[in-house]
Amino acid sequence: KAGVTQTPRYLIKTRGQQVTLSCSPISGHRSVSWYQQTPGQGLQFLFEYFSETQRNKGNFPGRFSGRQFSNSRSEMNVSTLELGDSALYLCASSSGTGRNTEAFFGQGTRLTVV
Amino acid sequence: AQKVTQAQTEISVVEKEDVTLDCVYETRDTTYYLFWYKQPPSGELVFLIRRNSFDEQNEISGRYSWNFQKSTSSFNFTITASQVVDSAVYFCALAEWGYSTLTFGKGTMLLVSP
Numbered sequence: 242k243a244g245v246t247q248t249p250r251y252l253i254k255t256r257g258q259q260v261t262l263s264c265s266p267i268s269g270h271r272s273v274s275w276y277q278q279t280p281g282q283g284l285q286f287l288f289e290y291f292s293e294t295q296r297n298k299g300n301f302p303g304r305f306s307g308r309q310f311s312n313s314r315s316e317m318n319v320s321t322l323e324l325g326d327s328a329l330y331l332c333a334s335s336s337g338t339g340r341n342t343e344a345f346f347g348q349g350t351r352l353t354v355v
Numbered sequence: 356a357q358k359v360t361q362a363q364t365e366i367s368v369v370e371k372e373d374v375t376l377d378c379v380y381e382t383r384d385t386t387y388y389l390f391w392y393k394q395p396p397s398g399e400l401v402f403l404i405r406r407n408s409f410d411e412q413n414e415i416s417g418r419y420s421w422n423f424q425k426s427t428s429s430f431n432f433t434i435t436a437s438q439v440v441d442s443a444v445y446f447c448a449l450a451e452w453g454y455s456t457l458t459f460g461k462g463t464m465l466l467v468s469p
Contacts, residue, residue, distance in 0.1 A: 286456050
């Protein structure tokens with residue numbers, strides 16, 4: 242069974258640009274969550290999508306957005322990049338229903354903003 | 356609001372020593388999940404265990420064991436006879452019942468030297 246796949250693994254962007262990250266969850270999983278990991282703030286929840294709908298949202302500015310497609314793949318977009326957006330972005334996949342809420346993570350996309 | 360505290364920022368041990376990683380949590384929910392994840396240098400968060408709040412039975416899996424005490428809001432993780440391959444950052448996390456969103460602690464970096 243394939244795991245969670247995130248692309249690309251590494252990105253370098255310039256301040257002011259926008260970026261799109263992709264996440265393909267484990268087959269059959271309908272929930273995709275995104276997390277930002279920085280040395281200072283640790284792991285912070287961005288948002289969760291379930292069946293193409295945003296189910297939960299963390300405390301991030303509107304520059305951070307996401308979406309989920311009918312095949313459960315998800316993308317997150319960050320517009321008007323700032324230096325502080327440099328981080329490891331992790332995607333987590335789970336069934337999202339019932340009590341089976343183990344989240345399985347991808348290897349992440351490391352974004353560097355220069 | 357939910358909160359997870361991992362007071363130990365970094366622990367260094369010599370191979371074959373036992374080591375315990377502490378986790379204390381805060382939540383107003385009566386039912387919830389607790390998790391431990393391992394993050395090796397590759398960046399991927401590896402799921403180790405999930406514990407439901409109504410199940411206080413301790414669990415052992417090979418060299419790993421977990422001690423959940425609801426009365427003290429703690430969910431500690433012990434590695435017996437540590438190995439160099441155990442070197443990683445370990446995260447404790449909390450989730451509301453039935454939801455996938457995780458609140459993480461800041462992590463404990465474990466360094467096991469030969």
